[in-house]
Amino acid sequence: MTSERFLSTPAQSTSDRAADIAAADNFLVVDHLSVRFPTHDGLVQAVTDLSFSVKRGETLGIVGESGSGKSVSSMAVLGLHDAKSTRLEGSIRVGGQEVVGADESTLRKLRGKEVAMIFQDPLTALHPFYSVGRQIAEAYRIHHKVSKGEARKRAIEMLDRVGIPQAKNRVDDFPHQFSGGMRQRAMIAMSLVNDPKLLIADEPTTALDVTVQAQILDLLQDLQREFNSAIIMITHDLGVIAELADEVLVMYGGRAVETGATKQILTHPEMPYTWGLLSSVPEVSADEDARLIPIPGNPPSLLNPPSGCPFNPRCTHKDKVPGDLCVTTLPELLPARVGPSHRRRCHLPDPEVIYLTEVLPEIAPDLIDPTTGEPIAALQEIAAASEAEANADSRGDQR
Numbered sequence: 347m348t349s350e351r352f353l354s355t356p357a358q359s360t361s362d363r364a365a366d367i368a369a370a371d372n373f374l375v376v377d378h379l380s381v382r383f384p385t386h387d388g389l390v391q392a393v394t395d396l397s398f399s400v401k402r403g404e405t406l407g408i409v410g411e412s413g414s415g416k417s418v419s420s421m422a423v424l425g426l427h428d429a430k431s432t433r434l435e436g437s438i439r440v441g442g443q444e445v446v447g448a449d450e451s452t453l454r455k456l457r458g459k460e461v462a463m464i465f466q467d468p469l470t471a472l473h474p475f476y477s478v479g480r481q482i483a484e485a486y487r488i489h490h491k492v493s494k495g496e497a498r499k500r501a502i503e504m505l506d507r508v509g510i511p512q513a514k515n516r517v518d519d520f521p522h523q524f525s526g527g528m529r530q531r532a533m534i535a536m537s538l539v540n541d542p543k544l545l546i547a548d549e550p551t552t553a554l555d556v557t558v559q560a561q562i563l564d565l566l567q568d569l570q571r572e573f574n575s576a577i578i579m580i581t582h583d584l585g586v587i588a589e590l591a592d593e594v595l596v597m598y599g600g601r602a603v604e605t606g607a608t609k610q611i612l613t614h615p616e617m618p619y620t621w622g623l624l625s626s627v628p629e630v631s632a633d634e635d636a637r638l639i640p641i642p643g644n645p646p647s648l649l650n651p652p653s654g655c656p657f658n659p660r661c662t663h664k665d666k667v668p669g670d671l672c673v674t675t676l677p678e679l680l681p682a683r684v685g686p687s688h689r690r691r692c693h694l695p696d697p698e699v700i701y702l703t704e705v706l707p708e709i710a711p712d713l714i715d716p717t718t719g720e721p722i723a724a725l726q727e728i729a730a731a732s733e734a735e736a737n738a739d740s741r742g743d744q745r
């Protein structure tokens with residue numbers, strides 16, 4: 347990934363040719379997307395100035411609390427927002443095709459064939475009155491001129507592929523005859539029946555128990571290898587991100603607040619909101635007694651977003667930022683201190699030091715020396731080195 351992929355500042359004046367090359371490389375390019383809903387109470391600013399891209403064969407994890415704009419942005423990719431009641435700005439290109447402002451027939455060609463979506467609740471996608479097999483077959487016939495018999499054969503093949511036992515015998519079952527996990531598999535079969543190049547999975551395993559969840563995630567990875575599809579995995583669970591995603595986009599209040607390679611974000615997060623998300627993941631620490639610290643406060647209003655940094659009303663680190671920048675000025679999404687493709691939206695001058703010395707000991711106490719109560723030596727060394735580097739940088743800035 348290149349650092350340009352998550353730029354939120356206005357795009358440089360790239361030539362059309364450069365844009366074409368980028369589009370060929372990235373199957374999905376979302377560029378300065380804003381999605382707003384006029385309501386009786388005012389304008390809901392659901393997504394603001396969001397930019398990201400995804401390549402074939404790659405998984406982007408979008409993570410954030412409920413209401414952060416994850417579903418609204420992915421529905422925009424499929425052109426699912428009602429044009430009359432939605433204000434869309436920016437650009438979304440799927441395989442080079444612009445989605446924003448496209449007519450319904452163009453969108454119909456894209457949906458299913460180029461991009462497909464797996465929803466949290468399979469019953470939003472599966473009709474209760476038709477058999478599972480018939481629905482998968484019909485989805486296939488939208489994009490392929492084949493007989494009903496051939497489409498049915500394809501449905502059985504897909505059900506088999508997603509691990510429905512005795513698919514031949516279950517193809518005529520109705521959704522209610524399937525268990526929750528099987529319904530989710532059936533929806534995945536329906537989403538994949540036309541070999542979409544981009545699959546958007548919106549909290550696909552939230553309602554499932556842990557074992558079935560693991561099976562579904564394995565299945566998605568297998569299918570991705572087979573079809574070389576791009577995947578967007580939307581979740582509030584950083585554990586799922588750790589397992590599946592190559593890249594991460596952390597959203598807060600409709601904006602990107604931290605982005606980069608998954609390993610980078612999980613080991614060197616530089617934004618207090620991401621720290622908050624990490625604090626609520628038990629897997630961060632091997633220590634069973636590790637405290638899970640919920641993020642205090644509530645997500646921001648999208649009708650009247652707070653001034654400055656959207657996270658400032660809940661941030662426990664804003665006193666470390668000089669002056670009142672956090673409440674007056676929106677931080678830009680700028681390159682982070684550590685990691686080439688890493689970007690973060692925060693005014694903190696030395697977040698990596700704060701993370702290692704204050705946040706990590708709090709969420710992973712097994713990294714603290716039990717006799718002294720201090721962070722273990724390795725952490726202190728890293729923190730000291732980062733601090734020295736930061737000081738050298740700021741001396742350089744002053745010169």
Ligand SMILES: Nc1ncnc2c1ncn2[C@@H]1O[C@H](COP(=O)(O)OP(=O)(O)O)[C@@H](O)[C@H]1O
Pocket residue numbers: 383385390392410411412413414415416417418419648
């Ligand atoms: N059609 C709509 N009209 C008004 N507000 C909406 C509409 N759709 C979504 N929203 C609001 O947009 C915000 C983002 O929603 P969403 O993308 O669904 O969040 P999530 O990150 O949980 O998927 C929420 O506050 C939601 O209430």
Ligand code: SF4
Pocket residue numbers: 617618619655656657658659661662663664667672677691692693694
């Ligand atoms: S900009 Fe300020 S308020 Fe926002 S996350 Fe950083 S320190 Fe906290």
Ligand SMILES: [Mg+2]
Pocket residue numbers: 416417418548
């Ligand atoms: Mg959602």
